[in-house]
Amino acid sequence: MECRVGCGACCIAPSIAAGSIPGMPEGKPSGVRCIHLDDNNLCQLFGKPERPKFCGDFKALPEVCGVDSNAAMQNILWLEEATQPKDER
Ligand code: SF4
Ligand code: SF4
Numbered sequence: 001m002e003c004r005v006g007c008g009a010c011c012i013a014p015s016i017a018a019g020s021i022p023g024m025p026e027g028k029p030s031g032v033r034c035i036h037l038d039d040n041n042l043c044q045l046f047g048k049p050e051r052p053k054f055c056g057d058f059k060a061l062p063e064v065c066g067v068d069s070n071a072a073m074q075n076i077l078w079l080e081e082a083t084q085p086k087d088e089r
Helices: 053-057 069-083
Strands: none
8 A cells, every 4th residue: 555645643653762753762662743844734855865774674564554544553452452562460
């Protein structure tokens, strides 16, 4: 599938490791907007060398991106939850 222009869910929902995004040295917690996502949910680093490689490598998939940005947010947040280490109590 083609990425939906203006969706931005994969720049908000996932956590991203420290040192991966320019200007976010602590990384990006799940659910927090990447600082490079503009008001139209477009990447301000698109086409620039400083854009992280994994951002360009990420491909839209129907199973993840769903039918709209809300569905994509839910799917990605669920994946985040499912892949977190469990609290050992
Ligand atoms: S979640 Fe999917 S459709 Fe939305 S911006 Fe990311 S790749 Fe594109
Ligand atoms: S750098 Fe651009 S593509 Fe990567 S997470 Fe931030 S806004 Fe999204």
